[in-house]
Amino acid sequence: MxxxxxxxxxxxxxxxxxxxxxxxxxxxxxxxxxxxxxxxxxxxxxxxxxxxxxxxxxxxxxxxxxxxxxxxxxxxxxxxxxxxxxxxxxxxxxxxxxxxxxxxxxWDKPKEAAPLQHNRKKKYVLPEGVPVPFLVDLGVMTPEGKIVNSKYDKFRQINRFLEFVEDILPQLKRSGEITIIDFGCGKSYLTFAMYYYLKILQGMDIHMIGLDLKEDVIDKCNELAGNYGYDKLEFYMGDIASYEGVDQVDMVVTLHACDTATDYALAKAVKWGADVILSVPCCQHELNGQIHNDILEPVLKYGLIKERMAALLTDAFRAGRLEEEGYNVQILEFIDMEHTPKNILIRAVKSGVPKKVKNLAECMELVGARPTINKLLNAKEEA
Incomplete structure (x- = not known):
């Protein structure tokens, strides 16, 4: 030695x-x-x-x-x-x-020395120190571009989401208007972030629609969009299941749509033939009341374990059904577990080649699952 x-x-x-x-x-x-x-x-x-x-x-x-x-x-x-x-x-x-x-x-050519700071500053899609109007108004940034300490997790979350959007840019058409719908947009941190990134920074021709059930939130978001001159960013009050405002959509985003609202959003995306789906599910209660299996009883008898298994199975079944509808699907970690338990993101990119997922139906039957996504997509196929 x-x-x-x-x-x-x-x-x-x-x-x-x-x-x-x-x-x-x-x-x-x-x-x-x-x-x-x-x-x-x-x-x-x-x-x-x-x-x-x-x-x-x-x-x-x-x-x-x-x-x-x-x-x-x-x-x-x-x-x-x-x-x-x-x-x-x-x-x-x-x-x-x-x-x-x-x-x-x-080396053929000497490398550049690495920065030696103990905590190297991460390079964000929306960099620190550069004021972004909607982040200032939403209380994430100061007018000078400094991140508000209590909102730093939100700033990280926004940038992490934009990294996922950045990854799918090649899947979106580069000519003509791109229609994007955000179901359950809430205060619209991420809706504004997507519009700013795609329209302002990337120069893409996009029409973005935010949909939520809270009238005061929708009014506030429309006011902000008008203030910034975001003429192709609109917010409407409406329900995911019944929304029929457009005939064709290129990208569907659904963040923390509660329980089966995620299923309705995914089914809508498939119906429209969306090229990209980004979904962060929330409150997956449906299967918790359905799943049962005698062999798994020693595991399922614990309420917390059953709840988490039901949530994971719900998202796995959603991913499987999207694959059968012709999407390449990834299950990704959205943000670290310590910030929120809702940390799974389903990213689906249309391949146009439906494929049978081996044993998917048998797996649902094994645990007694009757997920809404299954019923909605089966109804679409029968129609």
């Missing part, structure tokens, strides 16, 4: 980009450990990041300690260390017999 210690002594400095320890020799240790240099109170340290599958654990340690730790990891627990600096890519391999091999290759 003497050669390894020389490498570490030489390259563990501010010119290091990152190091990754991998190839765990045991099943009860982390599969991968990441290391990067940071400046903490004007002292160069090395931050280790270890994931336990649920959360990441960070620890800042000094050079002497990280050298000893890396030597220990490579001697007993791991097979590979990849150490990248601005000048070199260094690979350390450990064979089954403990033989050490070190490969050091100079």
């Amino acid at each position: 003497e050669e390894l210690m020389k490498i570490l002594e030489l390259h563990l400095d501010e010119n290091m980009l990152q190091a990754v320890v991998s190839g765990a020799k045991k099943s009860d240790i982390p599969s991968k450990i990441k290391i990067r240099p940071v400046i903490n109170k004007e002292i160069l340290k090395f931050q280790t990041t270890i994931s336990d599958g649920k959360k990441e654990l960070h620890k800042n340690i000094e050079k002497r300690e990280i050298k000893e730790q890396l030597q220990s990891w490579m001697a007993t627990d791991y097979k590979q260390l990849q150490l990248d600096t601005i000048a070199y890519a260094i690979t350390v391999l450990v064979s089954k017999k403990g033989k050490l091999t070190i490969k050091k290759k100079r």
Whole structure:
């Protein structure tokens, strides 16, 4: 290990980009450990990041300690260390017999050094420090563009949602007007954010409609849209199930539509042939009163467990039915669990190729589930 210690002594400095320890020799240790240099109170340290599958654990340690730790990891627990600096890519391999091999290759072109701040500022779709009118009026930003401390989670949520929107831009047509409907828009943080991002920042021709049942909220949102000159952003009071204001929609968004209201929104999106569906379901009560299975009784007898299983099954069945209607579907984490329990986002992009999801109907039958999405889409097909 003497050669390894020389490498570490030489390259563990501010010119290091990152190091990754991998190839765990045991099943009860982390599969991968990441290391990067940071400046903490004007002292160069090395931050280790270890994931336990649920959360990441960070620890800042000094050079002497990280050298000893890396030597220990490579001697007993791991097979590979990849150490990248601005000048070199260094690979350390450990064979089954403990033989050490070190490969050091100079980059064709030197890399740019990484920022060393302890907490690096995240790059947001809507950056901090740039005033956005609707965020100021909604109390998320100050007029100078500073994020209000109590609204920082909301600011993160808005940007996280816009990252999902950014991902699906290639699926939206680039010529002609794009119609987007937001069912259950509420105070419309995300509705305004989508319009601002797509219309103002991306320059797309969009017509966006927000729908909600609260008259005072709709009046306020229309007032704000008028103040900003958002002439193609409209808000109406109405119910998801009965809304018939348009004949064709390119994108349907439904955020925290309660219980089966999500199903009606998804069914509407399928009926319109929407190219993109973004849905964050809420309050999935329906299946909680339906699901039963004798074999699962030891699990389902606990109310909290049954409630969570019912919610997960509800969204899985929704995703499966959308696949059968010709959509490529992903279930994604919207925001961290500590901010809200409503953290699943269903993202569906139209492929135009319906496919039978193996055992989906049998799975519903197994647990006694009769989800509304099934009834609505079956009725559409029969019609």
